[in-house]
Amino acid sequence: MPRFISGLRCSFTVRALTLLLPLALLTGCATSPTGRSQLTMFSESQMASMGQASFQQIKEQEKIYNHPATQRYVQCVSDALFAVSGTPYNWEVVVFDDETPNAFALPGQKIGVYRGMLSVADNPDRLAAVIGHEIGHVQARHGNERASATFATQMGLALASAALATEGGPDERMLAALGVGAQVGILLPFSRQHEIEADLIGLDLMARAGFDPRESIQLWENMRAKAGSNPVEFLSTHPGHGTRIRTLQDAMPGAMNTYEQARRQGRQPRCTPPR
Numbered sequence: 316m317p318r319f320i321s322g323l324r325c326s327f328t329v330r331a332l333t334l335l336l337p338l339a340l341l342t343g344c345a346t347s348p349t350g351r352s353q354l355t356m357f358s359e360s361q362m363a364s365m366g367q368a369s370f371q372q373i374k375e376q377e378k379i380y381n382h383p384a385t386q387r388y389v390q391c392v393s394d395a396l397f398a399v400s401g402t403p404y405n406w407e408v409v410v411f412d413d414e415t416p417n418a419f420a421l422p423g424q425k426i427g428v429y430r431g432m433l434s435v436a437d438n439p440d441r442l443a444a445v446i447g448h449e450i451g452h453v454q455a456r457h458g459n460e461r462a463s464a465t466f467a468t469q470m471g472l473a474l475a476s477a478a479l480a481t482e483g484g485p486d487e488r489m490l491a492a493l494g495v496g497a498q499v500g501i502l503l504p505f506s507r508q509h510e511i512e513a514d515l516i517g518l519d520l521m522a523r524a525g526f527d528p529r530e531s532i533q534l535w536e537n538m539r540a541k542a543g544s545n546p547v548e549f550l551s552t553h554p555g556h557g558t559r560i561r562t563l564q565d566a567m568p569g570a571m572n573t574y575e576q577a578r579r580q581g582r583q584p585r586c587t588p589p590r
Contacts, residue, residue: 447517
């Protein structure tokens with residue numbers, strides 16, 4: 316009797332997951348701004364609600380940088396980018412009092428910039444590259460895609476666990492190997508792909524807003540100097556600085572054409588860094 320019940324449970328789980336996973340994959344297809352196929356299994360309203368709640372929590376936990384001139388400067392650069400983004404309204408940008416050279420974006424049009432980023436993105440054009448990159452993450456629905464990939468991977472691992480189940484339970488070593496394979500083979504490269512895509516979207520946005528796209532390369536030179544030694548790219552969630560710079564260099568001719576056209580149209584942002 317125990318063996319029959321165990322087998323029945325396993326069979327039911329395999330059938331259920333086998334039906335659910337293809338259904339999720341079929342119903343969650345989308346296309347990114349760069350034309351890449353995406354898996355997005357959650358509605359944008361769900362993602363926006365989660366992003367807004369998370370941002371509120373971060374604001375309660377992190378210290379906000381109480382320096383009006385800095386906030387005005389970051390907002391000025393951001394507003395110039397929002398104006399050409401196609402989604403100019405309801406964005407919230409907050410500067411946090413942290414020396415880490417970092418920034419982040421959340422669904423629901425939320426952007427956080429750490430004070431330390433201003434020492435690396437040390438002029439308006441370089442800051443525009445950072446904020447344009449973060450807008451790119453939101454526009455390309457990377458949060459949705461990331462959550463969907465994680466959910467689909469978990470479903471796949473559950474399916475594998477059920478398929479490998481024996482009377483004594485699944486082989487833990489096999490499941491551990493599957494977990495590592497999913498992390499390195501799916502989730503980490505996925506994140507690197509997101510970063511490169513956000514770089515390219517940000518490059519286009521800053522050029523259309525009238526910021527010099529060539530400064531994006533200097534930004535990553537500054538980041539490389541600040542970071543020192545990099546983790547092995549294969550096991551990193553972010554591409555190496557050299558990879559990012561080469562990608563931007565390859566896209567620069569088109570970005571410069573866009574930039575020159577924007578300048579002729581009078582797009583010349585005047586954002587003054589705080590003293």
